[in-house]
Amino acid sequence: MYKLILLLTCLALSGCGTIVTLINPTQPYSAYAGVKYDYQMAQSWGLPILDIPLSFILDTALLPYALAQDN
Numbered sequence: 001m002y003k004l005i006l007l008l009t010c011l012a013l014s015g016c017g018t019i020v021t022l023i024n025p026t027q028p029y030s031a032y033a034g035v036k037y038d039y040q041m042a043q044s045w046g047l048p049i050l051d052i053p054l055s056f057i058l059d060t061a062l063l064p065y066a067l068a069q070d071n
Contacts, residue, residue, distance in 0.1 A: 017041065017051055018058040031066040032059045 018034025034055035042049040059066075
């Protein structure tokens with residue numbers, strides 16, 4: 001059961017807007033970039049609308065990192 005939960009968590013994070021924007025080497029990470037990314041993708045094909053609350057929580061946790069990137 002533990003392995004199944006771990007596998008599902010990894011699969012969910014692979015589509016997370018925050019993770020996608022965090023590992024993007026072309027742009028520095030900015031505040032709430034994951035939510036912005038999910039919103040743009042939701043306008044295209046709708047599904048990432050489910051990920052926006054999770055990206056908001058993770059983006060909030062990473063806010064000090066994003067603010068440090070801006071300086």
